[in-house]
Amino acid sequence: MxxxxxxxxxxxxxxxxxxxxxxxxxxxxxxxxxxxxxxxxxxxxxxxxxxxxxxxxxxxxxxxxxxxxxxxxxxxxxxxxxxxxxxxxxxxxxxxxxxxxxxxxxxxxxxxxxxGCTSGQGISGVTHLLVGSFVATAAMFGGGILFAITYSFAKVDLASGTL
Incomplete structure:
Protein backbone atom coordinates (compact mmCIF):
# COMPACT_ATOMS: atom_id res chain seq x y z
CA MET A 1 0.00 0.00 0.00
CA GLY A 116 3.23 26.66 21.43
CA CYS A 117 4.46 24.14 18.92
CA THR A 118 5.11 24.12 15.19
CA SER A 119 1.72 22.58 14.45
CA GLY A 120 0.08 25.32 16.50
CA GLN A 121 1.93 28.00 14.53
CA GLY A 122 1.51 26.36 11.13
CA ILE A 123 -2.06 25.17 11.44
CA SER A 124 -3.78 27.38 13.97
CA GLY A 125 -1.83 30.60 13.57
CA VAL A 126 -2.12 30.60 9.78
CA THR A 127 -5.82 29.73 10.07
CA HIS A 128 -6.25 32.88 12.16
CA LEU A 129 -4.18 34.83 9.57
CA LEU A 130 -1.56 35.87 12.14
CA VAL A 131 1.42 37.51 10.45
CA GLY A 132 3.85 36.08 13.00
CA SER A 133 2.61 32.57 12.25
CA PHE A 134 3.14 33.06 8.52
CA VAL A 135 6.71 34.19 9.22
CA ALA A 136 7.33 31.36 11.70
CA THR A 137 5.90 28.72 9.34
CA ALA A 138 7.97 30.01 6.42
CA ALA A 139 11.08 29.99 8.63
CA MET A 140 10.35 26.41 9.79
CA PHE A 141 9.90 25.17 6.23
CA GLY A 142 12.93 27.12 5.04
CA GLY A 143 15.05 25.75 7.87
CA GLY A 144 13.91 22.21 7.12
CA ILE A 145 14.68 22.57 3.42
CA LEU A 146 18.09 24.12 4.15
CA PHE A 147 18.90 21.30 6.59
CA ALA A 148 17.83 18.63 4.09
CA ILE A 149 20.00 20.14 1.34
CA THR A 150 22.99 20.54 3.66
CA TYR A 151 22.55 17.03 5.04
CA SER A 152 22.35 15.48 1.57
CA PHE A 153 25.64 17.16 0.59
CA ALA A 154 27.30 16.06 3.83
CA LYS A 155 26.05 12.51 3.35
CA VAL A 156 27.49 12.38 -0.18
CA ASP A 157 30.85 13.73 1.03
CA LEU A 158 30.99 11.23 3.90
CA ALA A 159 30.10 8.34 1.58
CA SER A 160 32.92 9.21 -0.81
CA GLY A 161 35.39 9.51 2.05
CA THR A 162 36.13 13.19 1.46
CA LEU A 163 35.34 15.99 3.85
Missing part, protein backbone atom coordinates in the same frame (compact mmCIF):
# COMPACT_ATOMS: atom_id res chain seq x y z
CA UNK A 2 1.36 3.44 -0.90
CA UNK A 3 1.76 6.27 1.61
CA UNK A 4 -1.29 8.40 2.20
CA UNK A 5 -1.57 11.43 -0.11
CA UNK A 6 -0.55 14.61 1.72
CA UNK A 7 -3.49 16.49 0.18
CA UNK A 8 -6.01 14.11 1.76
CA UNK A 9 -4.29 14.43 5.14
CA UNK A 10 -4.21 18.23 4.78
CA UNK A 11 -7.93 18.35 4.01
CA UNK A 12 -8.57 16.15 7.06
CA UNK A 13 -6.55 18.44 9.34
CA UNK A 14 -8.28 21.50 7.87
CA UNK A 15 -11.73 20.04 8.53
CA UNK A 16 -10.65 19.10 12.04
CA UNK A 17 -9.44 22.67 12.57
CA UNK A 18 -12.88 23.98 11.52
CA UNK A 19 -14.51 21.57 13.96
CA UNK A 20 -12.23 22.76 16.76
CA UNK A 21 -12.80 26.46 16.06
CA UNK A 22 -16.56 26.44 15.55
CA UNK A 23 -17.72 23.80 18.01
CA UNK A 24 -15.06 23.85 20.73
CA UNK A 25 -13.87 27.47 20.40
CA UNK A 26 -10.19 26.53 20.43
CA UNK A 27 -7.47 25.81 17.87
CA UNK A 28 -5.49 22.72 17.04
CA UNK A 29 -2.09 22.17 18.57
CA UNK A 30 -0.24 19.24 20.01
CA UNK A 31 1.76 20.88 22.78
CA UNK A 32 -1.39 21.66 24.77
CA UNK A 33 -1.99 17.89 24.91
CA UNK A 34 1.17 17.63 27.00
CA UNK A 35 -0.26 20.15 29.47
CA UNK A 36 -3.53 18.21 29.66
CA UNK A 37 -1.65 14.94 30.13
CA UNK A 38 0.46 16.35 32.98
CA UNK A 39 -2.59 18.07 34.48
CA UNK A 40 -4.17 14.68 35.06
CA UNK A 41 -1.71 14.38 37.94
CA UNK A 42 -3.66 17.21 39.56
CA UNK A 43 -6.40 14.70 40.31
CA UNK A 44 -4.06 13.47 43.03
CA UNK A 45 -4.56 15.86 45.98
CA UNK A 46 -0.86 16.40 46.77
CA UNK A 47 -0.10 17.44 43.19
CA UNK A 48 -3.12 19.73 42.99
CA UNK A 49 -1.74 21.65 45.98
CA UNK A 50 1.77 21.78 44.49
CA UNK A 51 0.73 22.98 41.02
CA UNK A 52 -2.70 24.65 41.29
CA UNK A 53 -2.27 26.34 37.88
CA UNK A 54 -2.77 23.01 36.12
CA UNK A 55 -6.18 22.35 37.71
CA UNK A 56 -7.98 24.23 34.91
CA UNK A 57 -6.58 21.71 32.38
CA UNK A 58 -7.80 18.65 34.29
CA UNK A 59 -11.48 18.30 33.35
CA UNK A 60 -13.81 19.04 30.46
CA UNK A 61 -14.23 18.29 26.77
CA UNK A 62 -12.15 21.32 25.73
CA UNK A 63 -9.22 19.88 27.64
CA UNK A 64 -9.65 16.31 26.40
CA UNK A 65 -9.68 17.16 22.69
CA UNK A 66 -5.99 18.22 22.40
CA UNK A 67 -5.00 14.94 24.02
CA UNK A 68 -7.28 12.99 21.66
CA UNK A 69 -5.86 14.96 18.70
CA UNK A 70 -2.28 14.13 19.73
CA UNK A 71 -3.10 10.44 20.24
CA UNK A 72 -4.87 10.41 16.86
CA UNK A 73 -1.93 12.08 15.11
CA UNK A 74 0.57 9.61 16.53
CA UNK A 75 -1.71 6.64 15.88
CA UNK A 76 -2.45 7.79 12.33
CA UNK A 77 1.25 8.27 11.61
CA UNK A 78 2.02 4.82 12.98
CA UNK A 79 -0.80 3.25 10.97
CA UNK A 80 0.31 5.02 7.79
CA UNK A 81 3.93 3.93 8.31
CA UNK A 82 2.96 0.33 8.96
CA UNK A 83 0.54 0.09 6.02
CA UNK A 84 2.98 1.67 3.57
CA UNK A 85 5.94 -0.23 5.05
CA UNK A 86 7.89 3.01 5.51
CA UNK A 87 8.50 2.73 9.27
CA UNK A 88 11.30 5.26 9.85
CA UNK A 89 12.90 3.66 12.91
CA UNK A 90 15.89 1.42 12.43
CA UNK A 91 19.65 1.42 11.98
CA UNK A 92 19.35 2.24 8.28
CA UNK A 93 17.65 5.55 9.15
CA UNK A 94 19.80 6.30 12.20
CA UNK A 95 16.91 6.29 14.68
CA UNK A 96 15.66 3.95 17.36
CA UNK A 97 12.53 3.99 19.46
CA UNK A 98 14.25 5.21 22.65
CA UNK A 99 15.97 8.17 20.98
CA UNK A 100 12.74 9.05 19.20
CA UNK A 101 10.72 9.06 22.44
CA UNK A 102 13.39 11.07 24.25
CA UNK A 103 13.61 13.54 21.37
CA UNK A 104 9.83 13.87 21.30
CA UNK A 105 9.77 14.56 25.03
CA UNK A 106 12.37 17.32 24.68
CA UNK A 107 10.46 18.75 21.72
CA UNK A 108 7.26 18.87 23.78
CA UNK A 109 9.04 20.49 26.73
CA UNK A 110 10.53 23.13 24.44
CA UNK A 111 7.22 23.83 22.75
CA UNK A 112 5.45 24.31 26.08
CA UNK A 113 8.21 26.61 27.29
CA UNK A 114 7.90 28.58 24.05
CA UNK A 115 4.11 28.79 24.44
Missing amino acids: AAWPPSVCGIGVGLLQLFFIFLLERSLGVSSAFTVFVAQLCRIPIFSRLVPELAKFTYGLKNATPLLFAIGAVSGSLLSSCLSQTFPLGKENGANIYNSILGGFFLLMGSRIAG
Whole structure:
Protein backbone atom coordinates (compact mmCIF):
# COMPACT_ATOMS: atom_id res chain seq x y z
CA MET A 1 0.00 0.00 0.00
CA ALA A 2 1.36 3.44 -0.90
CA ALA A 3 1.76 6.27 1.61
CA TRP A 4 -1.29 8.40 2.20
CA PRO A 5 -1.57 11.43 -0.11
CA PRO A 6 -0.55 14.61 1.72
CA SER A 7 -3.49 16.49 0.18
CA VAL A 8 -6.01 14.11 1.76
CA CYS A 9 -4.29 14.43 5.14
CA GLY A 10 -4.21 18.23 4.78
CA ILE A 11 -7.93 18.35 4.01
CA GLY A 12 -8.57 16.15 7.06
CA VAL A 13 -6.55 18.44 9.34
CA GLY A 14 -8.28 21.50 7.87
CA LEU A 15 -11.73 20.04 8.53
CA LEU A 16 -10.65 19.10 12.04
CA GLN A 17 -9.44 22.67 12.57
CA LEU A 18 -12.88 23.98 11.52
CA PHE A 19 -14.51 21.57 13.96
CA PHE A 20 -12.23 22.76 16.76
CA ILE A 21 -12.80 26.46 16.06
CA PHE A 22 -16.56 26.44 15.55
CA LEU A 23 -17.72 23.80 18.01
CA LEU A 24 -15.06 23.85 20.73
CA GLU A 25 -13.87 27.47 20.40
CA ARG A 26 -10.19 26.53 20.43
CA SER A 27 -7.47 25.81 17.87
CA LEU A 28 -5.49 22.72 17.04
CA GLY A 29 -2.09 22.17 18.57
CA VAL A 30 -0.24 19.24 20.01
CA SER A 31 1.76 20.88 22.78
CA SER A 32 -1.39 21.66 24.77
CA ALA A 33 -1.99 17.89 24.91
CA PHE A 34 1.17 17.63 27.00
CA THR A 35 -0.26 20.15 29.47
CA VAL A 36 -3.53 18.21 29.66
CA PHE A 37 -1.65 14.94 30.13
CA VAL A 38 0.46 16.35 32.98
CA ALA A 39 -2.59 18.07 34.48
CA GLN A 40 -4.17 14.68 35.06
CA LEU A 41 -1.71 14.38 37.94
CA CYS A 42 -3.66 17.21 39.56
CA ARG A 43 -6.40 14.70 40.31
CA ILE A 44 -4.06 13.47 43.03
CA PRO A 45 -4.56 15.86 45.98
CA ILE A 46 -0.86 16.40 46.77
CA PHE A 47 -0.10 17.44 43.19
CA SER A 48 -3.12 19.73 42.99
CA ARG A 49 -1.74 21.65 45.98
CA LEU A 50 1.77 21.78 44.49
CA VAL A 51 0.73 22.98 41.02
CA PRO A 52 -2.70 24.65 41.29
CA GLU A 53 -2.27 26.34 37.88
CA LEU A 54 -2.77 23.01 36.12
CA ALA A 55 -6.18 22.35 37.71
CA LYS A 56 -7.98 24.23 34.91
CA PHE A 57 -6.58 21.71 32.38
CA THR A 58 -7.80 18.65 34.29
CA TYR A 59 -11.48 18.30 33.35
CA GLY A 60 -13.81 19.04 30.46
CA LEU A 61 -14.23 18.29 26.77
CA LYS A 62 -12.15 21.32 25.73
CA ASN A 63 -9.22 19.88 27.64
CA ALA A 64 -9.65 16.31 26.40
CA THR A 65 -9.68 17.16 22.69
CA PRO A 66 -5.99 18.22 22.40
CA LEU A 67 -5.00 14.94 24.02
CA LEU A 68 -7.28 12.99 21.66
CA PHE A 69 -5.86 14.96 18.70
CA ALA A 70 -2.28 14.13 19.73
CA ILE A 71 -3.10 10.44 20.24
CA GLY A 72 -4.87 10.41 16.86
CA ALA A 73 -1.93 12.08 15.11
CA VAL A 74 0.57 9.61 16.53
CA SER A 75 -1.71 6.64 15.88
CA GLY A 76 -2.45 7.79 12.33
CA SER A 77 1.25 8.27 11.61
CA LEU A 78 2.02 4.82 12.98
CA LEU A 79 -0.80 3.25 10.97
CA SER A 80 0.31 5.02 7.79
CA SER A 81 3.93 3.93 8.31
CA CYS A 82 2.96 0.33 8.96
CA LEU A 83 0.54 0.09 6.02
CA SER A 84 2.98 1.67 3.57
CA GLN A 85 5.94 -0.23 5.05
CA THR A 86 7.89 3.01 5.51
CA PHE A 87 8.50 2.73 9.27
CA PRO A 88 11.30 5.26 9.85
CA LEU A 89 12.90 3.66 12.91
CA GLY A 90 15.89 1.42 12.43
CA LYS A 91 19.65 1.42 11.98
CA GLU A 92 19.35 2.24 8.28
CA ASN A 93 17.65 5.55 9.15
CA GLY A 94 19.80 6.30 12.20
CA ALA A 95 16.91 6.29 14.68
CA ASN A 96 15.66 3.95 17.36
CA ILE A 97 12.53 3.99 19.46
CA TYR A 98 14.25 5.21 22.65
CA ASN A 99 15.97 8.17 20.98
CA SER A 100 12.74 9.05 19.20
CA ILE A 101 10.72 9.06 22.44
CA LEU A 102 13.39 11.07 24.25
CA GLY A 103 13.61 13.54 21.37
CA GLY A 104 9.83 13.87 21.30
CA PHE A 105 9.77 14.56 25.03
CA PHE A 106 12.37 17.32 24.68
CA LEU A 107 10.46 18.75 21.72
CA LEU A 108 7.26 18.87 23.78
CA MET A 109 9.04 20.49 26.73
CA GLY A 110 10.53 23.13 24.44
CA SER A 111 7.22 23.83 22.75
CA ARG A 112 5.45 24.31 26.08
CA ILE A 113 8.21 26.61 27.29
CA ALA A 114 7.90 28.58 24.05
CA GLY A 115 4.11 28.79 24.44
CA GLY A 116 3.23 26.66 21.43
CA CYS A 117 4.46 24.14 18.92
CA THR A 118 5.11 24.12 15.19
CA SER A 119 1.72 22.58 14.45
CA GLY A 120 0.08 25.32 16.50
CA GLN A 121 1.93 28.00 14.53
CA GLY A 122 1.51 26.36 11.13
CA ILE A 123 -2.06 25.17 11.44
CA SER A 124 -3.78 27.38 13.97
CA GLY A 125 -1.83 30.60 13.57
CA VAL A 126 -2.12 30.60 9.78
CA THR A 127 -5.82 29.73 10.07
CA HIS A 128 -6.25 32.88 12.16
CA LEU A 129 -4.18 34.83 9.57
CA LEU A 130 -1.56 35.87 12.14
CA VAL A 131 1.42 37.51 10.45
CA GLY A 132 3.85 36.08 13.00
CA SER A 133 2.61 32.57 12.25
CA PHE A 134 3.14 33.06 8.52
CA VAL A 135 6.71 34.19 9.22
CA ALA A 136 7.33 31.36 11.70
CA THR A 137 5.90 28.72 9.34
CA ALA A 138 7.97 30.01 6.42
CA ALA A 139 11.08 29.99 8.63
CA MET A 140 10.35 26.41 9.79
CA PHE A 141 9.90 25.17 6.23
CA GLY A 142 12.93 27.12 5.04
CA GLY A 143 15.05 25.75 7.87
CA GLY A 144 13.91 22.21 7.12
CA ILE A 145 14.68 22.57 3.42
CA LEU A 146 18.09 24.12 4.15
CA PHE A 147 18.90 21.30 6.59
CA ALA A 148 17.83 18.63 4.09
CA ILE A 149 20.00 20.14 1.34
CA THR A 150 22.99 20.54 3.66
CA TYR A 151 22.55 17.03 5.04
CA SER A 152 22.35 15.48 1.57
CA PHE A 153 25.64 17.16 0.59
CA ALA A 154 27.30 16.06 3.83
CA LYS A 155 26.05 12.51 3.35
CA VAL A 156 27.49 12.38 -0.18
CA ASP A 157 30.85 13.73 1.03
CA LEU A 158 30.99 11.23 3.90
CA ALA A 159 30.10 8.34 1.58
CA SER A 160 32.92 9.21 -0.81
CA GLY A 161 35.39 9.51 2.05
CA THR A 162 36.13 13.19 1.46
CA LEU A 163 35.34 15.99 3.85
